[in-house]
Amino acid sequence: MSTFEYAPAPESRAVVDIAPSHGLFIGGEFRPAADGKVFKTVSPASEEVLSEVAWAGEADVDAAVAAARAAFPAWSALPGAERGKYLFRIARLLQEHSRELAVLETLDNGKPIRESRDVDLPLVAAHFFYYAGWADKLRYAGFGDAPRPLGVAAQVIPWNFPLLMLAWKIAPALATGNTVVLKPAETTPLTALRFAEICVQAGLPAGVVNIVTGDGATGAALVGHEGVDKVAFTGSTEVGRAIARTVAGTRKKLTLELGGKAANIVFDDAPLDQAVEGVVNGIFFNQGHVCCAGSRLLVQESVADELLDALKRRMATLRVGDPLDKNTDVGAINSAAQLARIEELTAAGEAEGAERWSPPCELPSTGYWFAPTLFTGVTQAHRVAREEIFGPVLSVLTFRTPDEAVAKANNTPYGLSAGIWTEKGSRILWMANRLRAGVIWSNTFNKFDPTSPFGGYRESGYGREGGRHGLEAYLDA
Ligand code: NAD
Numbered sequence: 001m002s003t004f005e006y007a008p009a010p011e012s013r014a015v016v017d018i019a020p021s022h023g024l025f026i027g028g029e030f031r032p033a034a035d036g037k038v039f040k041t042v043s044p045a046s047e048e049v050l051s052e053v054a055w056a057g058e059a060d061v062d063a064a065v066a067a068a069r070a071a072f073p074a075w076s077a078l079p080g081a082e083r084g085k086y087l088f089r090i091a092r093l094l095q096e097h098s099r100e101l102a103v104l105e106t107l108d109n110g111k112p113i114r115e116s117r118d119v120d121l122p123l124v125a126a127h128f129f130y131y132a133g134w135a136d137k138l139r140y141a142g143f144g145d146a147p148r149p150l151g152v153a154a155q156v157i158p159w160n161f162p163l164l165m166l167a168w169k170i171a172p173a174l175a176t177g178n179t180v181v182l183k184p185a186e187t188t189p190l191t192a193l194r195f196a197e198i199c200v201q202a203g204l205p206a207g208v209v210n211i212v213t214g215d216g217a218t219g220a221a222l223v224g225h226e227g228v229d230k231v232a233f234t235g236s237t238e239v240g241r242a243i244a245r246t247v248a249g250t251r252k253k254l255t256l257e258l259g260g261k262a263a264n265i266v267f268d269d270a271p272l273d274q275a276v277e278g279v280v281n282g283i284f285f286n287q288g289h290v291c292c293a294g295s296r297l298l299v300q301e302s303v304a305d306e307l308l309d310a311l312k313r314r315m316a317t318l319r320v321g322d323p324l325d326k327n328t329d330v331g332a333i334n335s336a337a338q339l340a341r342i343e344e345l346t347a348a349g350e351a352e353g354a355e356r357w358s359p360p361c362e363l364p365s366t367g368y369w370f371a372p373t374l375f376t377g378v379t380q381a382h383r384v385a386r387e388e389i390f391g392p393v394l395s396v397l398t399f400r401t402p403d404e405a406v407a408k409a410n411n412t413p414y415g416l417s418a419g420i421w422t423e424k425g426s427r428i429l430w431m432a433n434r435l436r437a438g439v440i441w442s443n444t445f446n447k448f449d450p451t452s453p454f455g456g457y458r459e460s461g462y463g464r465e466g467g468r469h470g471l472e473a474y475l476d477a
Pocket of ligand 1: 156157158159160183184185186214215216217218219220221223234235236237239240242243256257258259260290291292388390416456460461
């Protein structure tokens with residue numbers, strides 16, 4: 001049977017102009033690292049070097065914290081309405097530059113342009129608009145009559161949603177009157193540096209936002225710096241633990257947004273076609289590089305075969321390839337190191353006896369790629385059911401009763417998110433009361449909104465970002 005093929009629909013790269021080298025953004029200016037060190041950032045889809053970026057050492061972190069400290073008294077003394085104006089201005093500039101920023105994000109990260117354009121960038125602007133609105137209303141937020149900012153916030157973020165994680169961190173920090181030093185991930189520094197230019201364009205006072213690029217050592221120097229009052233970290237549980245040890249016993253306030261291994265639970269009364277879309281969105285969105293990804297599918301035994309058949313048919317239609325093509329559903333894996341981790345864990349899945357399946361799918365010959373993958377015959381003891389893979393890999397388990405679904409869903413050291421698919425409202429509430437997860441979606445998945453708090457339990461971390469709750473992390477409340 002002949003089918004219609006998609007014509008290529010590439011988004012133009014011409015909207016971005018990537019400088020061959022980038023400096024650190026400290027005290028309102030760009031400068032090289034004190035010791036002149038640099039690292040390269042590559043496009044994971046083509047392995048092309050995109051730019052050389054300054055690699056901040058301890059002296060640079062020191063300078064950035066000093067700049068943030070110097071800017072704090074004036075920034076925190078501004079009336080909230082004035083701080084709000086800067087945030088509104090930044091939000092509008094982000095919207096004006098959204099096409100350029102989406103292309104830059106896709107180039108540096110490997111995510112499909114459809115997602116950076118339609119999900120990441122609109123949410124980035126929405127976060128700034130939302131927290132701009134809070135800046136002059138903090139005394140009504142429920143944290144006392146005159147809530148005070150903490151001071152200098154050290155913020156370390158991962159590579160999966162580079163600009164969105166920056167927005168989650170910087171918008172509430174500035175709205176509450178703090179100044180920040182942010183370290184983006186080493187594989188995705190470019191949109192944060194472009195954001196620094198937007199801060200300049202918005203006339204933000206020098207030192208209120210500082211961006212230091214580098215690796216884990218830069219991050220460790222930043223969170224350990226004694227001039228920092230608040231540490232906000234998003235990343236792996238392992239690094240989160242190390243940071244909690246560093247911060248323990250100091251006056252620094254800490255929030256940790258860590259990993260996850262979410263259960264997406266489908267009952268036999270769920271609309272199955274809709275559930276299949278939700279399962280696909282839950283694990284293949286952003287190549288599965290999502291902390292709250294629905295990486296464990298728990299399906300009721302009576303509909304398991306039917307659901308799996310439909311899921312495989314749907315997976316066969318996913319288009320994997322050039323992230324800049326507007327038809328692409330699944331882009332490149334962010335780095336060679338992440339690809340190696342996904343390969344190691346999926347090999348362990350097979351070795352432990354789970355059955356592996358991927359649709360026929362041709363992968364590009366350069367860059368880092370992994371086909372959408374499904375594991376059936378998975379037990380709760382398998383590594384693919386326990387460890388965060390952070391890739392396009394779904395582990396399928398079955399259950400018979402709601403109690404069994406709850407027990408299996410909660411059988412994880414993590415507790416970030418969960419999904420429930422059923423027609424019965426009473427069952428949604430019954431399940432939600434028993435699931436140990438910070439965010440629970442019903443009959444949908446991976447829905448984000450700046451007004452809604454997000455965060456985890458247990459090894460997924462503590463503290464909340466987003467919504468009114470997200471203000472608390474930056475207030476002396
Ligand atoms: P990672 O922990 O390796 O790195 C995250 C950031 O921390 C990077 O900027 C890195 O340079 C820095 N870093 C590394 N070692 C450090 C140290 N010792 N001290 C200070 N900073 C250090 O994580 P990753 O691989 O970049 O990101 C993937 C992880 O992030 C996954 O586990 C994912 O679940 C998690 N994540 C969580 C959320 C959430 O909101 N809970 C959101 C996105 C990602």
